[in-house]
Amino acid sequence: MTGCNRLRFQAPALAVAAVMCLAVSACSSSPGKATGATNSKKPLVIGASVSLTGDFADPGKAVKAGYELWAAGVNAKGGILGRKVRLKIVDDTSSPTQVVSNYQNLINQDKVDLVFGPFSSLLTVPASQVAKRYGYAFLEPAGGGPKVFAQKLDNLFFVQPAPVVKSGDVFAAWVLSLPAADRPKTAAYAELDDPFSGPIAESIRNRFEAAGIRTVYKQVYPAETQDFSPIMAKVASAKPDVLVSGTQSEDAYAQVKSLVQLKFSPKFMFMSNGANSPLEFPSKVGAANTTGITSAGDWFPGSTAKGSAEFTAAFVKAHGGSAQTIDNSSAEAYACGQLLEEIAAKTGKLDNATAISALHHGTWPTLLGDLKWDSIGQPQGEFHLVQWQHNSLAPVYPASIAKAAPLYPKPNWGG
Amino acid sequence: MHALVQGVILGVLTGGVYALMASGQTLIFGIMKVVNLAQGAMVVMSAYLSYQLFVSFGVDPFLAIPVTTVVMFGVGVGVQLVFLRPLRRDDKSELSLLVTFAVALLIEGLLSITFKTTYRSINTSYANSSWTVGGYQITVVRVYAFALSLVSLGLLFLLLNRTRFGRAVRATVQNPDSARLLGVESEKVAALGFGLGAATAAAAGSVYGLLYPFYSGSHYDLISRLLSIVVLGGLGSVGGAVVAAVIVSTSSAVVASTVSPAWSEMTFFVILLLVLLVRPQGLFGKVGRGAL
Incomplete structure (x- = not known):
């Protein structure tokens, strides 16, 4: 009896749900439809969810x-x-659930024409799925971890x-490009146990070995490791020519401080x-300890x-400071x-379908260099090798972008 | 063998710092039966205070300690008066857990707004120096920190054992009703005791900021360590906290340098579990009310 009642109550609910599903799929079948040249007077609205708190x-x-x-x-x-x-x-709020609501609202309520990505792989994964559901192109500057690409989304582009x-x-490419006599013979690896840092060091290790x-x-050390002296003491006693550290942020600082205290300076040092x-x-870590x-x-x-020059000038004008103080996340x-500007210039229109199909082909110049992607949004280029010289970071490899010659062996710690 | 000895040196020296933080924690529990979950946040807060004094005025973190101690004492007394004193119910101890956790979150939030969430560290000229003794590296900051801990704990001992206030505190710990009957103003002792516990966070904070990069959320790691140290040493026992702090940090450092850093935290919890199985009251805890 109760079962019957429940069924009777469920039937209308199911019907409502079905109608809602239909409505949603109807919306999703026409993503960013009004973004062509027909609406030339309407502003182009771009939605993005970023972490302003948390x-x-x-x-x-x-x-x-x-x-x-x-x-x-x-606009200027x-x-x-x-x-x-x-x-x-x-x-x-740096929350993976909030980011989903935000993109759903941006797309369904605010009906933005296009979207940009949030910060971190953690938020990019759920956000990119929302964008995929509604057929939006997902250009994202800060979600480049393995889980992002494991989704195999064709609308995502990691910028x-x-x-x-x-x-x-x-780094491996540079070291292996050195004359055989100058190359390191032995290596030590200290890797944070997380989805990014460890694999970076492992990739170098494979090439070195x-x-x-x-x-x-x-x-490999757990994320909660606070005291790096024991690990670095073992590195020091192994006396490697090169130390490759798969680090995130504070672990990099702590590793350098410990090495300085232990008075061990490897000839080559890379921190991811x-x-x-x-x-x-x-x-x-103290400016004197950064060199090399x-x-x-x-x-x-x-x-x-x-x-790049326009970006740098605009940033310094808007936020003060100097070019050296600009966070790479802003550039990305x-x-x-x-x-988006280039897609519009190349194709004469700008909508999600155009953006997705355009970015899958050819090379796209940006202030980060020329970018191109494979079918699941993995960029196909290489990072630059940067090195601390004279208290600032200088690009040193590959030669095409180098502003200074790479310095090796690394000088001893400044103390 | 070299790594083992280096680990022991490191562990003992670091133990001093944790002893300082945990002594305040255990003192507060001893006096009021309040588990202060905000102790870690207070340590981080005082680390920020000495950071700011160093960055803005160039005050050495060790010389800043008298200033930060006074500030943290004030914060402690304030927290007790505003948040803990109104709790008059029978389940005061349980409620105080919630209240002090809320205080920890409040402090964390205020620090995040004021200092943002990037890591800070106090980089004095001697922050990275070390002495080489018999092939082993002994970090200057850790030696200073250890010495400071000994001095602070010595002062705390004198305060508790040689002053009227100390006698009142110890009387309250042992038997609050009798102490009240004999004229000890237990409310005042509770406020001052909480202030004293917070004040130990001041010295610990300066040293913490010198040793490790920190941010407003660092207190979660700290408080779990501190609680474990206090439980291992025996709730309410300052001496127990000191011994437990040295055990904790030495075992962690030795395992990290000889086996793997992945096991170092685990080792300590194994020790904690074993001790609690044999002596549920902790190494130096009393079954009834404690004695300092």
Whole structure:
């Protein structure tokens, strides 16, 4: 009896749900439909969810600054295809559930024409699925982890030179390009146990071992490791020629401090992240201890890539400071906008379907260099090798972008 | 063998710092039966205070300690008066867990707004220096920190054992009703005791900021360590906290340098579980009310 009643109550509910599904799929079948040249007077509305609060608040704000600088710049030039760009940026509080609601609202309620991505792979994965469901192109500047590409989405484009786990390959390429006598013979690896940092170091290790550089020590450490002295003490006692650190941020600072205290300075040193932060790194480890440390980067001050000079000038004008203080996340976000301009210039229109099909073909110049993608949005280029010299980060490899000669062996610690 | 000895040196020196933080925690529990979940946040707060004094005025973190101690004492007394004193119910101990956790979140939030969420560290000229003794590296900051901990704990011992206030505190710990009958103003002792516990966070914070990069959320890792140390040492026992802190940090450092850093936290919890199986009250805890 109760079963019957329940069924009777469920039937209308099911009907409503079915109607809603139909309505949703009807919407999704016409993504960004009104973005062609027909609406030349309407502004081009681009929605993005970034983290303005929570764990990713600081890099999130850098991403926001990049989007806004690009929009202001393009509007000053008259917009795209005669349409002014209007950004709708909402806060996701660094939460993977909030980011889903945000993109759903941007697409269904605000009916934005296009979307840009949030900060971090953690938020990019759920957000990109929403974009995929509604047929939106998903240009994202900060989600380059393996899980992003494991989704195999054809609408996603990671706007950096290469997937994050390949960011260290440029270091291996440089080391292996050195004359045999100068190359390191032994290597140690200290890797953070997370989806990005460890694999970066592992990718380098595979190439080094194949080239005959012997591994004398390898340690994967958990994220909660606070004291790096024990690990670095073992590195020091193994006396490797090269230390490859798969680091995130504070672990990089702590590793350097421990090595200085242990008075061990390897001839070559690469840190996947942390050491490429122009402001934070020297302030954490002491500027005198930075010289010779290498890391990976995409945009750098003084880059001659397309739009870099405009971006740098606009950033310094809007936010003060110097080119050296610009966070790469801002440049990566800015590049997302540059791509839209180029799609419009190349195809004469700008909608999601056009953006998706266009970006899958050819090479696209941005301030990060020339970008191209495979079918699942993995960029097919390489990061640059950057090195600390004279208290600032200089691109040193490949030679085509180098501003300084790579320094090796790494000088001893400044103390 | 070299790694083992280096690990022991490191562990013992770091133990001093944790002893300092945990002594305040156990003191607060001893006096009021309040498990102060905000102790870690107070350590981080005082790390930020000494960071700011160093960055803005160039004050050495060790010399800043008298200033931060006074500030943190004030914060502690304030927290007790505003948030803990109103709890008069029978389940005060349980409620205090929630209240002090809320205080921790409040402090974390305020620090995030003020200092943002990027990592900070206090880089003095000697922050990375070390002495080489018999082939082993002894970090200057850790030695200073260890010495500071000994001095602070010595002062705390004198305060508790040689002053009227200390006697009142110890009387309250042992038997609050009798202490009240003999004229100890237990409310005042509770406020001052909480302030004293928070004040130990000041010295610990300066040292913490010198040793590790920190941000407003660092207190979660800290508080789990501190609680474990306090439980291992015996709730309410300052001496127990010191011994437990040295055990914790030495075992972690030795395992990290000889086996793997992945096992170092685990080792400590194994020790904690074993001790609790044999002595549920902790190494130096009393079954009834504690004694300092």
